[in-house]
Amino acid sequence: MSAAPVNPLNPLDPVNPVKFAYWVPNVSGGLVTSRIEQRTDWGYDYNRELAVLAENNGFDYALSQVRYMAGYGAEFQHESTSFSLALLLATQRLKVIAAVHPGLWHPGVLAKLGATADHLSNGRFAVNVVSGWFKGEFTALGEPWLEHDERYRRSEEFIRALRQIWTEDHAELAGDFYRLRDFSLKPKPLNTPERPHPEIFQGGNSTAARAMAGRVSDWYFSNGKDFDGVVEQIADVRKAAAEVGRTAPKFGLNGFLIARDTEAEARETLREIVAQADHEAVEGFGAAVKQAGRSTADGKGMWQDSGFEDLVQYNDGFRTGLIGTPEQIAERIVAYKRLGVDLFLLGFLHYHEEVEYFGRRVLPLLRELEARLPDTGTETATGTEPESVSAHV
DSSP states (O other): OOOOOTTTTTTOTTSSEEEEEEEEOOBOOOOBBBSSSSOOOOHHHHHHHHHHHTTTTTOOHHHHHHHOBBBTOOOBOOOOHHHHHHHHHOOOOOOOEEEEBBTBBBBHHHHHHHHHHHHHTSSSSSEEEOOOOOOOHHTTTOOOOOOOOHHHHHHHHHHEEEEEEEHHSSSEEOOOOOEEEEEEOOSSSOSSSSSSSOOEOOOSSSSSHHHHHHHHHHEEOOOOOOEEHHHHHHHHHHHHHHHOOOOOOEEEEEEEEEESSSSSHHHHHHHHHTTTHHHHHHHHHHHHHHHHTTOOOSOOOOEEEEEEEHHOOOTOOOOOOOEOOHHHHHHHHHHHHHHOOOEEEEEEESHHHHHEEEEEHHHHHHHHHHHOOOTTTTSSOOOOOOGGGGGGG
16 A cells, blocks of 8 residues: 655644544434444534533534435434534634535625624634535525536635625625625624634535635535545645635545544444445435536536445545544544645544544644654655545445
C-alpha cells in the first residue's frame, strides 16, 4: 500500500491544529442506516449533554442536520436552526453550524436569525448551505425542484446575498433567484478577530459544488474520501478560488470514526454495521441521491460512485478510513492534514461513549504527532491508502 501523497501547497503548521466537528444527531436513526444497536438519541436532553461533552473533548464545531420530513431511516427530525441555537445556549465554546436549504429559506430571513443567534452565543453561530438532494421534501412543500447545477447556482446567489446583508448596509441584489432592495440589517452579527461574520460552510462533491466553494464559501465540506479523492477536490477548489482572486476556503472531510483498543475490534464493528444494514432504507436512499446528482454533465455528483457499503453511512464516512486503534486513527488524521484537510466532520455509533473515548485516547496522540510536524511539506505522510470497505466486511 502506498503512502499518502504530500500536498506542497499546504504548510504543515503545528500552530494551527486540525479541528473537529461532529454530526449532531437531531434526526432519529443515528448516523448509520443499520439495525445494529446505536446508543444515540435524537432528543434535546441527550444532545445537550453531548454538546457539553464534545466541547470538553476537543471538538470545535457541531453540525445540525436538516430534514423536513421522514425518509430513509430518519422517521423524526428536529429543525436545524432552532436546535442549533439551543445547543449554543447550552455550551460555552462550541460553534454550532445550522444546515439550511436555499429554496426553503430566504437569505434575508436567515441573516436576521443568524445575527440574533450570533449575539446570543457571543459569536459562535455558523451556517451550512445545503443545495439539496431530497426531491420529495421540496415537492411535498409545493416548492419547485431545480436540476443539479441550477441548485448550486441558487446556493451561490444565496451565499452572496447572505454575506452582503451581514457585512454591508443598504444591500442590493438583482439576482435570478433573490432580490434585495436597499435592505439593511441591524444589529449585524459580531465582527471578531476570528471572522467578520458567521462562517459559511457548504457541501457537495460535484464540479459545480467545487467551483461554487472556490468563489464564495468559507469552508468546503466533502463526503468521505480516500487520499487521492481529497487531493483532487482540494486542487479543484483552490483553482476555482484562484481564478477569481480569492483566498481558497478551508477544507472539511466527513468521516465515520470507529476507534477501539484493537484493530480487530474496530473492523468487527464495521462488519456488524454493514451486515445489519437496513437494505430497503439504504437502497431507497441510494436511488434518491443518485437521481439528484445524475444530472451533472460530467458525472461527478455526490454519491455517483458510492456502493451499498458506502451508503450505509450516508455521507460515505467509511471511505475516509478512520477505523482502527487510537494510534492508527491519529496517524491517518495527520496524513490527511498533510494534504490540506483543516477539519474532520465525525460521526459515531454510540456518541457519548465514543466522543469521550476520542478525547481521552485519540486526541492526545494526534496532538503529539502534530507537534512534531515539520513546517514545510517536504516529507512523506505516514498514512496509507484505505482498503475498500468491501474488504472489511
